[in-house]
Amino acid sequence: MHILILGGGGFLGKRLAKELLENEVFTSSEPIDITLVDIGFPPDMLQDARLECIQADLSDEAAMKDILQRPPEVIFHLAAIVSGEAEKNLDLGMKINFHASLQLLELCRKLAIHPRIVFASSCAVFGGDVSKVITDETGPKPRSSYGTQKAMVELLMNDYSRRGIVDARSLRLPTIAVRPGKPNAATSSFISSIIREPLHGKKASYPVPVETAFWIQSPKRIMQNFIHAANLDAALLGADRVINLPGLTVTVKEMIDMLAQITSSEVTKLISYEPDAFLQSIVLTWPAHFTTKRATTLGFVSDASVKEIIQAYIEEEGITYI
């Protein structure tokens, strides 16, 4: 079973590959082999005979055509220009987040391969009145170019699935916390930083009022949901291939308080409020309250508590603190 991970050099892609190789979690009993595609790979990429890393740009049609010559049964499409960068650079965001995704679908069409595609969309497709509860019926009203591009690709994934060109599932990911590694250009980057950085003895700041709520999910649950999506019977999804993933509603304050409870108030002293108008203009349009009946019925999972999320991060990273 051949699996392609686009954006395979990013933290989600790397972790997904590891998970798949370790657990062979596909309902198909065939042995798996994985091709990771990204513009670059970190030096600590895992080595495995079943794993191949190809350095290529998703927007490079010839390279992508070449890669798809050996048809994957499943494509995890995780490649993206993150929200902050896509907002600052409309051309780059459109090129990678939109046009390269359309090109992927068109290549599947031309090559007449019919892969299952798990597309990493985002709850950033929602925006506007953040007091409202988002349901499975609520329409995307993005307040960012990133959210706009993700919402357009969801529409394409649905239409190309309806036409039988691919068999896609678009997961609207909550904000991922706690993301390992370094802060990045995602406008949501701070939501991980305020937990991760202090645990490593470093300072961190949040740019929005401490009462601001977010809809979050841990990397561990995201992985489970990606794999679940890839295994899900198309008949259960019907014509609507877009799924709002379940998550947890949590405020910045609740995250910091829980970190203090798990560690100490010495650790959380490293966190400060630094208002940022650009980040606020995007982040404060994200709704934090959802009912995700469809996802739950379909078997997608969420974290039990913020405590569990922070403790899982501490464990996974092998962090020790006083």
Next chain:
Amino acid sequence: MHILILGGGGFLGKRLAKELLENEVFTSSEPIDITLVDIGFPPDMLQDARLECIQADLSDEAAMKDILQRPPEVIFHLAAIVSGEAEKNLDLGMKINFHASLQLLELCRKLAIHPRIVFASSCAVFGGDVSKVITDETGPKPRSSYGTQKAMVELLMNDYSRRGIVDARSLRLPTIAVRPGKPNAATSSFISSIIREPLHGKKASYPVPVETAFWIQSPKRIMQNFIHAANLDAALLGADRVINLPGLTVTVKEMIDMLAQITSSEVTKLISYEPDAFLQSIVLTWPAHFTTKRATTLGFVSDASVKEIIQAYIEEEGITYI
């Protein structure tokens, strides 16, 4: 005041130009002049010193750039590959309905003109469970490539407006009835045909069960709504530039019965049921029940009754019948 009508050779574009020239309906007191753009114009195009017809393809970048050199204050973007054709020819639908619209926005960006754009979207962005009532919050779930392409352009219109590149308003048009002229490749074409053709002594058929309900609006009200949209203060719209137009819910049977009442059962004898699987696969996914609070609050209008719609058509066309 320079006005550009894309798709100006179609029946909506022609009628809009006529309406604008006759009534000078803009809040701006400047005299108006209109440029119509289309791939072709009918021989009966109206002649007026204030009117210019340019034969060009919306997807022709050089031609469109040339046209935009004299910046329009208002663009009515009515050009489209209709639903039936877009379903049968994915490439053509994507090219005109999606890519050419994106190109228009990109040209506005490059030329740094900031026109008000009235974009003719469609209630065909909705689909699925037709028993549900569509509200202002309901998300587009198109069940056709046409609806998909329209929904993607709405997202672009919103994002390019949010970024200050243009000032767009996307109107989701109900099915237009009664459309004058000949049957066309729109999957909704029969909804007009069953009224229009018998009034001209010709046969007509409907491809769906007679109890099927539709959400309709007359050309007269569509015109009023286009012009209202162009005059509307951007501040009243805020970040969400997409409007579900008000309409009337009516079944095929109700339309035929009303035609019989206005004319005679001799006329409606020309109408028959001819099931068509392709048309049903699209048309039966369109919801017919809406609440359009936002549109009504913003001053958009709908028809009073099916009777009014049919009588208006008879009057406009100067039809006499026994």
